[in-house]
Amino acid sequence: MTWLILVRAELLLLLRSPLAVVNAVLSPLLFGVGWLWLAESTGRGAGGDAAAIQLLLLLGFAPFAGATTALAARRSDLVLKRLRTCALPGAAVVAGLMAPFALLAVVQSAVLFGLTAAAGDAPPARWWPLVVAVAAGVPLAGALAFATAAGTPAPELAQLTTVPGFLALFGGGMWLLDAAGPTWPMRLAPGVPVAELARAAWSPAAPVWPALTAVAVLTAAAVGFADLVFRWEPRR
Structure with missing residues (x-):
């Protein structure tokens, strides 16, 4: 099995599931547009x-909750066990499993960022922090998905096991919006440094290296933890 065949198979499985399409494809776009409308109508929280x-x-x-559900389902169906014994190395299997969700995140972010830039009074002063935010956020969310899937015995339970991780991402961003400025303890919440990178696109003087450092440390920690606890086959 080649890597591209695995990516194609995972993408087709994702798109053929109505629930996955709603949760991973439509919901982020609808909530993102709704948040933009709320920010514009209230005059608070627009732009960055x-x-x-x-x-x-x-x-x-998508990269977190959707991937967690997919990993739990593939493990229950013994797909992960078979992939583990195929010719592909483990890193290639992990990348193939996450690639559809990463692709979704890139496309969705391009759509939402374009709408946000067009709807605001001023476009981003610099675009590259948005690219960096997506490039840094997707691996972090994927690592959290593998770590969470380790404690998700069945795909039906993913709606419960993903709550802490979702709150760490979304709640961290809300915490940053209500704070005077990010601090190093705040950056321990996964959502804070990712949100900080995205906001930096509208703040040309804002430094990005603290957020990049925090994302790198959090991702490395999540990858290391996931590598220790993730199981490729159901628990007997």
């Missing part, structure tokens, strides 16, 4: 704040 929350929403829905 809206983009930050939009990014955390789509990361929470």
Whole structure:
């Protein structure tokens, strides 16, 4: 099995599931547009704040919750066990499983960021922090998905087991919006440094290295933890 075949198979499985399409494809876009409308109508939280929350929403829905559900389902069906014994190395299998959700996040972020930039009074002063925020947020959300899937014995339970991670992402962003400024303890919440990167696109003087450092540390910690606890086959 080649890596592209695995990616194609996972993408088809995702798109053929009505529930997955609603949760991973439509919900992030609807909630993102709704948040933008709320920010514009209230005059609070537009621009960088809206983009930050939009990014955390789509990361929470697709690369995190969607991937957690998919991993639990593939493990229950013994698909992960078979993939583990195929010719592909483990890293390639992980990348193939996450690729459809990463692709969704990239497309959704492009749509939502474009709408936010068009609806605001001023476009982003610099676009590259948005690209960096997506590039950094997707691996972090994916690592959290693998770590959460380790404690998700069945896909039906993912709606419960993903609540803490979703709150850490979305709640961290809301915490940042209500705070005077990010601090290093705040950046321990996964949503804070990702939101900080997205907001930096509208704040040309804002430094990005603290957020990048925090995302790198959190991702490394999540990957290490997931590697320790993730199971490729159901518990007997």
